Amino acid sequence: MTTRDRIAAHVRAEPGIHFNELVRELDLAPGQTQYHLRRLDVTADEQFGRTHYFPPGYDEWERGALALLRRETAADVVAVLLADGPLSAGETADRVEIARSTLSWHRDRLETAGLVETWPDRGRALLAVPEPERTARLLDRADPSLPDRLVDRFTRLVDGLLEG
């Protein structure tokens, strides 16, 4: 298998993978990876300061959603809302076992990407997933990398400690 085929296969297996992960997981030089990516039929999407790569067939909404669902905590929030939503912000944070500030940070991004919506309900604001089937499918495909998991768990810990 050529290097270009390996990169294409990896992007297909890990839709939404970001550049550094690709370089690290395939043990390639950044310049070499960049060179092949430019010549492959993949979509490069800038999301929250990082370039994510997608195989053909993902529309703009799905690309934004996958980039976010590759974060462990965001995926946990969406999973809880899919299973038990609509829930208030407080109930969501309690069920995911994260601090309010952690939820607040992820909620802003999830709402921007259209993965989560806020509905007013008898004087309360409820969070829910507006497109459950599509979201559940994408959630299955998203798999966070070890460094991303570490950073996510670090922010959960720090937010929890500072909130105490």
Added chain:
Amino acid sequence: MASVALPVVLGVAALSAALVIGVALAALRQRRSVPYLLVTLAFVTLLARTAVGVAVMTGSVSGTAHHTLEHGLDAVMAGLVIAAVYSARQERRRTATRRADGDGTTDETRRGTAGRTGGGTDDDA
């Protein structure tokens, strides 16, 4: 034995501190908030302690100065953590005010944001 153990301990300490600082920097890049900056700086003092250890080993810092420096770094670390906790509360108030003025017209939203700490939502939203 001690002559071998110290460089090994310092090496492990430096690597571990660098890893923790790397994670803290990545978190700071996401949040861009004062509490996260202070927490990251607190971890930098860990690496500074190792640097002092190396300086003692190579003879560029005396034993007496070493104690002063190491305990001074302890004080700096404690100060940074206290400042992080304090600034988290300030940021929580700012975020709560912003939500209440903006989209937060409901009781639940106000209650939901009242418990928030310095997650840096202002800077990163």
